[in-house]
Amino acid sequence: MAAEFPSVAAARAALLTGEVTAVTGAFGFDSTGKAALLAPHEFGETTPLRSRPVDTVVTDRDITPAAVHADRVRAVLDAIDEGRVGKAVLARTLHLTLDAPLDPEALAARFTPGSDAATTTAFAVPLDAAGRVGHWLIGASPELLVRRTGRVVTCHPFAGTAPRGTDAVSDRAAVESLRASDKDLREHAFVVDSLVDALRPLCCELDVPDAPRIESTPAVWHLATPIRGVLADESVTALDLAALLSPTPAVCGTPTAAAADLIAEIEGSRDFYAGAVGWCDASGDGEWLVSIRCLELDAAHTGVTTWAGGGVVAGSDPDAEVAETEAKFRTVLTALGL
Numbered sequence: 001m002a003a004e005f006p007s008v009a010a011a012r013a014a015l016l017t018g019e020v021t022a023v024t025g026a027f028g029f030d031s032t033g034k035a036a037l038l039a040p041h042e043f044g045e046t047t048p049l050r051s052r053p054v055d056t057v058v059t060d061r062d063i064t065p066a067a068v069h070a071d072r073v074r075a076v077l078d079a080i081d082e083g084r085v086g087k088a089v090l091a092r093t094l095h096l097t098l099d100a101p102l103d104p105e106a107l108a109a110r111f112t113p114g115s116d117a118a119t120t121t122a123f124a125v126p127l128d129a130a131g132r133v134g135h136w137l138i139g140a141s142p143e144l145l146v147r148r149t150g151r152v153v154t155c156h157p158f159a160g161t162a163p164r165g166t167d168a169v170s171d172r173a174a175v176e177s178l179r180a181s182d183k184d185l186r187e188h189a190f191v192v193d194s195l196v197d198a199l200r201p202l203c204c205e206l207d208v209p210d211a212p213r214i215e216s217t218p219a220v221w222h223l224a225t226p227i228r229g230v231l232a233d234e235s236v237t238a239l240d241l242a243a244l245l246s247p248t249p250a251v252c253g254t255p256t257a258a259a260a261d262l263i264a265e266i267e268g269s270r271d272f273y274a275g276a277v278g279w280c281d282a283s284g285d286g287e288w289l290v291s292i293r294c295l296e297l298d299a300a301h302t303g304v305t306t307w308a309g310g311g312v313v314a315g316s317d318p319d320a321e322v323a324e325t326e327a328k329f330r331t332v333l334t335a336l337g338l
């Protein structure tokens with residue numbers, strides 16, 4: 001049985017004392033809360049995931065209604081007007097009940113649909129260590145929170161989205177309007193600014209492109225900015241960096257504490273959605289993804305909870321925010337064969 005750590009602090013201590021040579025798993029939207037981290041016996045050895053078809057039959061479905069989400073977006077716009085936040089990321093929740101249990105690792109393999117680089121990092125994390133016995137966090141996030149390789153730190157934030165078009169012409173038009181969208185560029189800048197503010201004191205070099213680039217998943221286009229830094233102090237580990245940076249304004253908002261409070265008031269607890277999934281070894285190297293485009297499978301393996309969120313800034317349109325969540329839900333629904 002591998003050692004289990006129910007908090008980032010416990011995993012960090014075990015790495016520091018040499019009790020374990022690596023940790024892997026997930027922590028939640030509140031990085032100081034419950035985590036599901038463990039030390040695999042033979043770190044680095046993974047079973048290749050093979051994609052198998054699933055025949056999913058939904059017997060019950062419950063989603064945050066579109067009208068409720070639009071009203072929540074209006075509430076965030078009011079909070080922005082009042083100066084409480086500059087940006088907050090609101091998510092809808094979808095619960096599905098299936099007629100037959102799913103195999104967690106087979107499901108994870110279905111999140112790697114071929115050649116699209118942005119969606120090839122699938123994960124299946126058991127949540128037992130966090131007290132959610134039998135539950136799994138499964139998905140494939142396109143968003144790199146942070147990677148540390150020696151002294152080099154890499155972040156690849158995503159924020160600003162356009163649903164993919166239905167043909168080549170509308171798909172191209174979606175890219176062009178995203179590239180020119182002042183609202184999306186501002187939404188993106190909140191994330192880059194926050195990462196730069198957090199990394200600057202830790203890095204002796206920091207390269208940040210002047211403008212975001214466009215990247216895709218099969219469901220959406222995103223604005224993305226590759227950030228590269230060189231750590232001044234090599235004792236800062238990938239786990240330290242992940243806990244420091246998460247949640248970024250790609251999933252929370254600005255200022256972080258005010259946005260997190262607003263999200264908690266509006267949505268309630270997020271648990272493992274919008275936290276981080278990854279690993280860190282005893283040398284401090286590691287890689288953490290932002291846990292979006294993922295689902296939690298319950299202990300019976302028939303209950304699925306998934307989330308889709310979007311950043312709200314001054315000028316956001318409630319109906320467009322609803323449409324954006326519909327596009328983002330596609331990643332999980334497609335993996336489920338729905």
Ligand SMILES: C=C(O[C@H]1C=CC=C(C(=O)O)[C@@H]1O)C(=O)O
Binds near residue numbers: 089091158159250309
């Ligand atoms: C919060 C989510 O996406 C984030 C990542 C990329 C683009 C986003 C956006 O445009 O709002 C979000 O910041 C999600 O997929 O649930």
